[in-house]
Amino acid sequence: MSVRNFPYLVRRGWGLGKFICIELDEGNSSNESCYLVDVKAKNLEKVEATKNFACLYKLNVMSFLKHGKEGLSALYSLIEDIKCLAPNIPIILEDCNSPETAFDYFKADAVIVNPYPGIEMLTHFTRDDKGVFVICRAFDGKFQETDVRLFNEEQRLFFEGRLEREEWPCVVPAYDYVAHSVINSCNPKMNCGLVMNARNHNDLTRVRLIVGGEMPILATNISKNESEIIRTILAGKSRSQGIILMARRDMSLDEIEDLHFLINFHVYS
Numbered sequence: 001m002s003v004r005n006f007p008y009l010v011r012r013g014w015g016l017g018k019f020i021c022i023e024l025d026e027g028n029s030s031n032e033s034c035y036l037v038d039v040k041a042k043n044l045e046k047v048e049a050t051k052n053f054a055c056l057y058k059l060n061v062m063s064f065l066k067h068g069k070e071g072l073s074a075l076y077s078l079i080e081d082i083k084c085l086a087p088n089i090p091i092i093l094e095d096c097n098s099p100e101t102a103f104d105y106f107k108a109d110a111v112i113v114n115p116y117p118g119i120e121m122l123t124h125f126t127r128d129d130k131g132v133f134v135i136c137r138a139f140d141g142k143f144q145e146t147d148v149r150l151f152n153e154e155q156r157l158f159f160e161g162r163l164e165r166e167e168w169p170c171v172v173p174a175y176d177y178v179a180h181s182v183i184n185s186c187n188p189k190m191n192c193g194l195v196m197n198a199r200n201h202n203d204l205t206r207v208r209l210i211v212g213g214e215m216p217i218l219a220t221n222i223s224k225n226e227s228e229i230i231r232t233i234l235a236g237k238s239r240s241q242g243i244i245l246m247a248r249r250d251m252s253l254d255e256i257e258d259l260h261f262l263i264n265f266h267v268y269s
Helices: 007-014 032-050 061-065 068-086 097-105 121-123 153-162 174-185 203-211 226-236 252-266
Strands: 020-022 054-060 091-094 112-114 131-137 148-150 169-172 193-198 217-220 245-249
Touching: 007 068, 007 226, 020 252, 032 054, 032 061, 032 068, 032 112, 032 252, 054 068, 054 121, 061 091, 061 226, 068 091, 091 131, 097 112, 097 121, 112 121, 121 131, 121 174, 131 174, 131 203, 148 217, 153 252, 169 174, 174 203, 203 217, 203 226, 217 226, 226 245, 245 252
Parallel strands: 020 054, 020 245, 054 091, 091 112, 112 131, 131 193, 193 217, 217 245
Antiparallel strands: 148 169
């Protein structure tokens, strides 16, 4: 199998007008053999139908882990089959806290991680050919809005410059600080991305200013309203790239295709 490179595959996808992350089905069956056969078949059918639109495919490790060894075998097999069906589309894993498990065993291309145990953990996931998406402001919550006191003058000047303010207070929201920490802690070769709530348009705009134009932003919880989706695209994109929208699991194939054309129209406008 040829070597896969996450930054290259994402840029390639953007160049082909692909800006959607497809969240694959987790399955709820308690019967392992049924889970292995039915859920795998359903997901591969979805991959086949969406590979012309997808920039990423996302799988949740915990939903497979609850089925024990049979579930993990199903996940391993599913990832291998997705690579055969869609060899140029990266696979991202959620709820996988070990880089060895994610990258060496499952051979995924990227992971979604929570920064709050400590931003230093990102160094364990950083590899030149892999990606790390850090949860920045993925949901509404007081914790993510909590003010964080800046430690030094250098940090204060950073926020003043990025957000084009003549003066900046000594505290910033936690999600601003996460964005700052990621771009100062991770490999700058576009290996890192941020996960943002698609409906927090003002926060999305701020974070894009903070991280600049190269970093991918994965926008989750997209609205069903077209005008709201357009606001998300315009807030999160940088030039003609940078934004990836997570398709809701309840979206039909026709709705995903419509989203694909909507994103392309407004990304390139």
